[in-house]
Structures are given as structure tokens and as C-alpha cells.
Amino acid sequence: MSDNTADFNRRERAPRRMRTDARRNIESLLEAAKTVFSTTGVDAPAKEITDLAGVGVGTLYRHFPQRSDLIKAVIEREIDACADAAPALAAAHEPGVALATWLDRFTAFVATKRGFAAALHSGDPAFDGLPGYLMQKLGPALESLLEPATASGEVQARTSAQDLLYAVAKLCAPMPNEEPDYGRRMVALLVNGLRSGESAH
Amino acid sequence: MSDNTADFNRRERAPRRMRTDARRNIESLLEAAKTVFSTTGVDAPAKEITDLAGVGVGTLYRHFPQRSDLIKAVIEREIDACADAAPALAAAHEPGVALATWLDRFTAFVATKRGFAAALHSGDPAFDGLPGYLMQKLGPALESLLEPATASGEVQARTSAQDLLYAVAKLCAPMPNEEPDYGRRMVALLVNGLRSGESAH
DNA sequence: TGGTTATCCGGAAACTCTTTCCGGAACTAT
């Protein structure tokens, strides 16, 4: 591998920070992509995204060499947002409520972002790291809510954060023509089970 | 039913049966597609399929006007095979065993055919009919195994065939880097629960 | 501030894959 991957490794003299227009364009692209993905779908033509972002196609491919890189970036950004929501919830609500609310938010993320399920099941190796990323970011977030809830006795957890996360992710993956809140119902059942200490064992 | 794959509906004047070379080519294409899909993936270029089938591209698009039609046909054919396996199992084994064995077969289908999950979550309206088809074909098949098992007391079913089918389908949808038989384990749990009458209620 | 240089932008062109089209071959029915 010839090391031209990124130029962060120029420690010896001039780190020269990224140009501001570049950073700004990346931001615009991610924002535009998020919008277009949820409108037209993840298979929307690149042109639609670059137009909305007010940028040329070359710019898109400069920052996201493959189409999958853009999709990955958008999803990871949403995962981050989901993780970042945890502390505020923990501070504002009682442990049990915070947990339920956060799970609801996660459910909404999985259920509404069809691109997520599509990427996950596409078979494209480019997305192989996504479950890991989700686990790494959301695992601690969930745990930080699960632990107080358990400690306060509101929840008798016999389910690991990982199992819970995956179960929710799978149950809420949207299927065509599915009863609207089939997934939400399943998760509610799960949470209920958690509360009464009868969850999966 | 959107099955314009074959022209069986020409009842009114000149039934003129489908040309044998046409039928043969359709067969070759389905066979080739099944192989290529499980090798290269559902996104494999059409050329690869037509080459393996020993057929021109035009022939492919004559019988399957859209790429999704071919994918749909392959999946439906596998669903049919799964449904057709039920009677033999029912005849050869005791009700409980027949049920478990069939579910295992269904699990294998969902787990190994990544194209199935991909199609389901692609968001392409072309695949909207697939869950319905699955339900329509596999629902009765499963019921025909569930009913005797319940009657003989080997299973105390509190779960409808539909719920069971969907639950299995979702749990077994393969995710990248997933523990190899995570899905199978979940299903085993489910079946076990079914047997002891403690399944989802 | 002005010069130097690495980085970035934009869009045309090259590519890849899908889908259409049609002349001629092959099959069915009579």
C-alpha cells in the first residue's frame, strides 16, 4: 500500500490545516446527502446531491472517493447524533424514562432511515465496519442509561447492551408494506420485558 | 399478480404454447442468476449471468424487462422450493420434528441468501410484493406443520404463523461480521419457547 | 502585504452497467 491515503502524516514540518472552503463543502455535502437520501432514497443520483450542495461533482468525489463513503459518513454522523443524545436525557429524566426515551429515539433512527438497513444488507464490503461503529458508539451510550436504571431497580437487566441494540436494530428494520409500528410494538414489548425482569435470558 | 414472466394467459384464441427454446432459456437464466447471485452478489453485472446461461443480453431483457424482475423471480422460486418442502417433511417425521426441521430450512434460506435481505430493504418498489408473496406461500406451509404439532400436543402455539415467519425472517437477516449462527441461535430459542409454551405472548 | 505553494474546485470526458431496438433465425401450426 503506497501511503497516499491521507496527508495527516506530515508531522515533520508543516501540518497546514485543511482549507476552510473544503471543510465547508464537506459540511454542505453531508447535509445535502442526508436530505436527498431521505427524500429520493440512497440510490439518488450524485448530481442531485451536488446540486443541492451547490458544488461540482468533482468536489464530491474528492472528499468521498466512493459513493459508499458518502453513505457511510452520513450514517455515522446520525449514529453520533444518537449517541450524543444520551447525556442530555440522563440529566433531564429519571433513569427508567431516560432509557425508554433513548431507545425510542434509536428505534426512530433505524425505522425511518431506510438507507441504514439497505447499506447493512447490501453485501458491499464497504459497509462491513458499520455494525462495529454502531456498537462502539451506541454501546457505551446505552450502557450509560442502562446502568443507572438497573441500579435504581427500575430495570432488572438480564440483557447486555449489545444484544439489546442488535435486537432493536433488527426488529425495527423496515419491511415494505409492514404495519406502521410493528417494530415499535416489538421494542415496547422488549422494554416492558426488561422492566419486569422477564426479558430474553 | 405482476407475473409477466411467462405468457400463460392467452386462453382466448390461439393458445400456441411458448416456444421451447424460450422456456429453456428462461430456465438457464434463472439457474445462472441463482448461482451468480450467491457468488458475486445480487449486484453482479448482467453480462456475467447471460454468459453463464449461454445467452445474449437481449434474451435476458426479453424475459425479465427489468433487472429487479430477475431478482424477484429467483427469490420467488426459492420461496416456492421452501414451501414445497413442507409436505415431504410432514409425511416423513413426527409433527414436532417436521416443524423444527422446516423452520431450520427456512432459516437457512433467509440467512444464506443475502440477496433476499438486500432486495427487501432496498426501498425499490419493485420488491414491495415480496413479503406478501412470502406470507402467501409460506404461511400455509408453516401452518400445515404447526397445526398437527399443536394437535399432538408437542407444541402449545400462542404464536401465529405470520408472526413466527416474520420474526424468523428478521432475526436471521444476515449482518456483516455477525457471529455465524446468531440468527440460528435466536430461532432455536424461539422454537424451544414454542415447545414449552412460553413463546411470545 | 505580497509571493509561493499546496490544496481544492468544477465540469468535461472516460467508464461501467442497464435497457432498448431490430434484422434475421428458429419454432409452431397448418
Place this chain on the structure above:
DNA sequence: ATAGTTCCGGAAAGAGTTTCCGGATAACCA
């Protein structure tokens, strides 16, 4: 055998993605 369809194959058109590079622009330094 002949007429009448249906079907085949592959060339070409379309659609979308990815590459490429001359010209612009921001960062750094004196």
C-alpha cells in the same frame, strides 16, 4: 413445406459513477 409468430443476439443508446486536470484559492512565510 409454408406462413406466421415468436424469439435470439449483439450493437447502440441511456443513465450514473468515477477520473482527470487546468485554473482558482486559501494557507503559510517573509
